[in-house]
Amino acid sequence: MPANRLADVSLLLVAFIWGINMAVMKMGISMIDPFAFNSVRLSLSAITLGVCVWLENRSRQIDSDQKPTSNSLPPSVKKWGVVIAFGLLSGGFYQILFAIGMDRTTAGDSALIMSSIPMWTALLAFIFLRENLEKIWSGLAITFVGTLVITLQSGGIDFSNENLVGNSIILIAALAWSTGVIISRPLMKTITPIQLAFYATVGTLPIHYFMAWFVQTDGLNHLNQPSILFCIGYSGIFSTGLAYAMWNYGVHKLGASHASVYQNLVPLVALAAAWISPLNEKITWIQIFGGFLIIFGLLVTQKLRTTPAESSSTKLQRKH
Numbered sequence: 355m356p357a358n359r360l361a362d363v364s365l366l367l368v369a370f371i372w373g374i375n376m377a378v379m380k381m382g383i384s385m386i387d388p389f390a391f392n393s394v395r396l397s398l399s400a401i402t403l404g405v406c407v408w409l410e411n412r413s414r415q416i417d418s419d420q421k422p423t424s425n426s427l428p429p430s431v432k433k434w435g436v437v438i439a440f441g442l443l444s445g446g447f448y449q450i451l452f453a454i455g456m457d458r459t460t461a462g463d464s465a466l467i468m469s470s471i472p473m474w475t476a477l478l479a480f481i482f483l484r485e486n487l488e489k490i491w492s493g494l495a496i497t498f499v500g501t502l503v504i505t506l507q508s509g510g511i512d513f514s515n516e517n518l519v520g521n522s523i524i525l526i527a528a529l530a531w532s533t534g535v536i537i538s539r540p541l542m543k544t545i546t547p548i549q550l551a552f553y554a555t556v557g558t559l560p561i562h563y564f565m566a567w568f569v570q571t572d573g574l575n576h577l578n579q580p581s582i583l584f585c586i587g588y589s590g591i592f593s594t595g596l597a598y599a600m601w602n603y604g605v606h607k608l609g610a611s612h613a614s615v616y617q618n619l620v621p622l623v624a625l626a627a628a629w630i631s632p633l634n635e636k637i638t639w640i641q642i643f644g645g646f647l648i649i650f651g652l653l654v655t656q657k658l659r660t661t662p663a664e665s666s667s668t669k670l671q672r673k674h
Contacts, residue, residue, distance in 0.1 A: 361607035364600045365616040371600075373623025375593035376461040377631040379453075382585030386576055388453035393566040394577065395590035396449065396555055402595025403552040410548055410599075436541055437553060443534035444551075445558035450565065451527035459520025460635050465624030466504045466645045467524045472614065472652055473497040474532035482536060493655030500647025501525070507640040547602050555594075614656060618649045 382391050456464050473494050479485040487494065505521040541550060576582055605613045625645070628635035 358607060361604045365604035365608070365613050366619075368597045368601045368604065369616045369619040370623050371592050371597040373465065373620045374627045375589055376456075376465045376624035377627040377633055377635075378585050378588045378593075379456055380461040380464075380628070380633055381631065382582060382589065383453060383457045385579070385582050385585070387566075387569060388457050389450075389562065389565040389569050391586065392449055392453045393559075393562040395586045395594065396445075396559060396562055398587065398590030399594035400552065400555045400559060402591050403548065403555055403598065406548050406595070406599040407552045410546060433541060433544070436537055437545075437550070438557070440534045440538045440541070440550065441554035441557040443530050443537070445554035446561045448527050448530040448534065449558070449562070451523050451530060455520045455523030455527055457520070459517045459524060461628040461633060462621075462625045462635050462637065462641055463504055463507075463517065463521050464524050465621040465628075466641060466648060467501060467521060468528055469618070469621045469645075469648050469652070470497055470501040471528050471532055472617075472655070473501070474529055475535050476655070478529075478532050478536045483539075490655045490658045493651045493653070493658055495651070496654060497648050497651030500644045500649075500651060503640060503644035503647065507638070507644065548599055551598055614652070618652060621645055621649070 379391075382395075452464075452468075476485070476487065476490065476494060480487045505525055506518065507521075538550060577586075601613065604616070622645070625635075625637050625641065629637055
């Protein structure tokens with residue numbers, strides 16, 4: 355199979371893996387508490403990403419054209435601080451909020467809100483990096499409206515509503531991940547996205563172990579149930595592990611702009627998976643309308659960019 359076609363297949367599979375993972379995570383968290391679920395699935399993710407890093411380093415050693423500086427972490431203390439900050443945001447804060455929010459809202463809403471991450475990343479880049487949004491403000495505005503429609507669809511601002519609370523937490527999680535992407539940009543010249551994801555996951559595992567211990571639930575005592583093991587295994591090995599490596603491969607071969615088209619499929623797959631899965635979530639017209647606005651706005655944004663950013667930092671995608 356030609357390399358470009360293999361990359362397209364890889365990106366398409368990632369869209370399905372990430373979309374299905376929304377329903378899988380929702381089912382898993384409904385059976386055991388979010389903290390126990392996170393501690394085990396992210397342990398599997400760390401192992402899977404570790405294997406991916408080893409394979410990546412091995413392939414770079416074989417390829418004599420690759421510069422050796424991209425195989426190791428930057429040596430300066432300042433850049434180590436950025437690695438730690440990114441880890442706390444993406445591997446710690448984001449993962450905890452995502453699991454808590456998922457426990458309080460639907461898989462469909464979570465997927466649609468998370469699909470707005472490119473918009474938040476662009477807005478944060480405008481605020482902190484002074485990047486120009488003159489060409490793409492209209493697309494971002496459409497995406498923003500769609501995100502608000504999904505977040506507030508449960509009947510206005512009433513924080514006694516469980517779904518609204520969950521949607522708001524998921525929205526904060528999306529902002530946390532986008533912030534991590536922004537601060538990690540200087541690292542991308544000396545470290546690959548898979549390596550950074552591995553260090554962030556391993557470095558924050560103690561936080562997730564502590565949270566699982568602190569809440570003192572019996573979630574870990576139910577790991578012998580096949581349904582729970584399936585959800586943890588799928589989310590930890592495939593969604594947060596192998597899919598991340600596959601996405602990175604697709605971006606490397608085809609570019610971030612090309613890959614972002616496939617990312618727009620994730621919320622559609624998630625809605626379908628949540629509908630046909632045991633969750634049996636109903637697809638509402640508000641979800642359809644809000645999802646359309648989000649995806650349309652992102653497509654408009656991509657189209658209006660005169661020089662799409664193809665830097666390595668755009669390879670960093672959310673880890674479900």
